Amino acid sequence: MTKTRSPIRSNVGLKAVMAVTGILLVLFLIAHMLGNLKVFTGETSFDHYAHWLRDIGKPLLPGVWFLWILRTVLVVAVVAHIVAATVLARRARAARPVKYAHRKKVNGSYAARTMRWGGVIILLFVIYHLLDLTTGTLNPVGNESKPYGNVVADFAPERWYVTLFYTLAIVTVGFHLRHGAFSAFRSLGQQTPRGERRARTAALVFAVLLCAGYLVVPFAVLTGLVS
Amino acid sequence: MNLTLRIWRQKGPEDKGRMVTYPVDDVSPDMSFLEMLDVLNERLILSGEDPVAFDHDCREGICGMCGLMINGDAHGPQRGTTACQLHMRQFKDGETIDIEPWRASAFPVVKDLVVNRSAFDRIIAAGGYVTAPTGSAPEAHSTPVAKANADAAFESAACIGCGACVAACPNGSGMLFTAAKLTQLSLLPQGQPERYTRVIGMVDAHDEAGFGGCTNAGECTPACPKGIPLDTIGRLNRDYLTATAKGANNTPGS
Numbered sequence: 001m002t003k004t005r006s007p008i009r010s011n012v013g014l015k016a017v018m019a020v021t022g023i024l025l026v027l028f029l030i031a032h033m034l035g036n037l038k039v040f041t042g043e044t045s046f047d048h049y050a051h052w053l054r055d056i057g058k059p060l061l062p063g064v065w066f067l068w069i070l071r072t073v074l075v076v077a078v079v080a081h082i083v084a085a086t087v088l089a090r091r092a093r094a095a096r097p098v099k100y101a102h103r104k105k106v107n108g109s110y111a112a113r114t115m116r117w118g119g120v121i122i123l124l125f126v127i128y129h130l131l132d133l134t135t136g137t138l139n140p141v142g143n144e145s146k147p148y149g150n151v152v153a154d155f156a157p158e159r160w161y162v163t164l165f166y167t168l169a170i171v172t173v174g175f176h177l178r179h180g181a182f183s184a185f186r187s188l189g190q191q192t193p194r195g196e197r198r199a200r201t202a203a204l205v206f207a208v209l210l211c212a213g214y215l216v217v218p219f220a221v222l223t224g225l226v227s
Numbered sequence: 228m229n230l231t232l233r234i235w236r237q238k239g240p241e242d243k244g245r246m247v248t249y250p251v252d253d254v255s256p257d258m259s260f261l262e263m264l265d266v267l268n269e270r271l272i273l274s275g276e277d278p279v280a281f282d283h284d285c286r287e288g289i290c291g292m293c294g295l296m297i298n299g300d301a302h303g304p305q306r307g308t309t310a311c312q313l314h315m316r317q318f319k320d321g322e323t324i325d326i327e328p329w330r331a332s333a334f335p336v337v338k339d340l341v342v343n344r345s346a347f348d349r350i351i352a353a354g355g356y357v358t359a360p361t362g363s364a365p366e367a368h369s370t371p372v373a374k375a376n377a378d379a380a381f382e383s384a385a386c387i388g389c390g391a392c393v394a395a396c397p398n399g400s401g402m403l404f405t406a407a408k409l410t411q412l413s414l415l416p417q418g419q420p421e422r423y424t425r426v427i428g429m430v431d432a433h434d435e436a437g438f439g440g441c442t443n444a445g446e447c448t449p450a451c452p453k454g455i456p457l458d459t460i461g462r463l464n465r466d467y468l469t470a471t472a473k474g475a476n477n478t479p480g481s
Binding site: 007010011012013014015016088091092094095096097098099100101102103104106107108109112113115179182183185186187188189190191192193195196 | 233235246296298299300325327330331332333397398399400402427430431433434437438439440441442443444445446449456457458459460461462463464465466467468469471
């Protein structure tokens, strides 16, 4: 017998791809959240930090090289994550051509059930978010040299719909991670009942902390704590 | 008890099929679910109609032949129970019960509630065995096995291959079955020589049969009449990734 398909295209291989790329993206999310929290240290400090981001690795790498390396890694991870998810979703659909006439809501968690559409919502949000605070196209100020001002203008009380969309997107990320973080461990071979309990708890705690860390910024602007 | 059954009727593999309603009176709560279907079939035969085809054999929960989607639950509402061991006392008088076959492209409907589960046989044939001649049962102490491994292997060996995991899975995945058939060998010394060719072969056969992938949704374990734990799938994932890293192929023993 010969190998029928490349291991990475098997159902297990694709899940491993999703797990590894997901972990990369989660590491970025943690760093991004910690950076956001610098908004509480004041305008000068935050703007200084934001400008430093463009110069990471400066003496070693010229100009914005590190930034572009990081962006390339993230884009590759996002694309691989989405491609693997799409292939798996199509296979899952093909695996059950005739639906059940009577099927209860599945027993699994809400988070597990909404992974696919949640992912689509997150993708749409990321596109908006880049146009808003990276390119400044959709930002009311859009001044590249004043990121603090951009953030404050973004979440101003009269732009409540932006805050609402941001909140919804972050909560979706939270749900995505609640199942996704546990699932990544399982896809990479977590196999004991005790490890499963720990992984599930860790995923829940992590998702809640990450949500809180991201949401505290717009609500601080909304309540005037940061202005 | 008086019940209304809505049963999937399909004349053959090519027929489109539909849900048909049958009122069934005078059902004893002490009947098993399959006995209740026997009663319906006797009445259908007497009135000159085609009886409902359904799979069954041992009727004591160990052969894995029976398998019905009852009100959207694989094997019905009672956990850890096959459809044949499910009793009518689990239902209320006057209830409407929907009965459907397992739904998966890898399990095509043969007739009514009977599906063809040979995809599972192909997964077993792709590596779910040991090629070393083992003879009759050896003296238990001659090959030491750690208690934890023996327990986990036995837990997986309880799989009866009924297909409830596939039926319950939102992705139509057969990973719990495949993982159970791997684990019962991969945790024992006798299963080691072919451990990494076995996992490649069985996952290949699983994917080729048209089952979906596992998303760790956790639907299978509650539906499994033998309660095979979900973490069994993690062991399959680990073995598959290790086998891939070792560059193993699916030729047994190579």
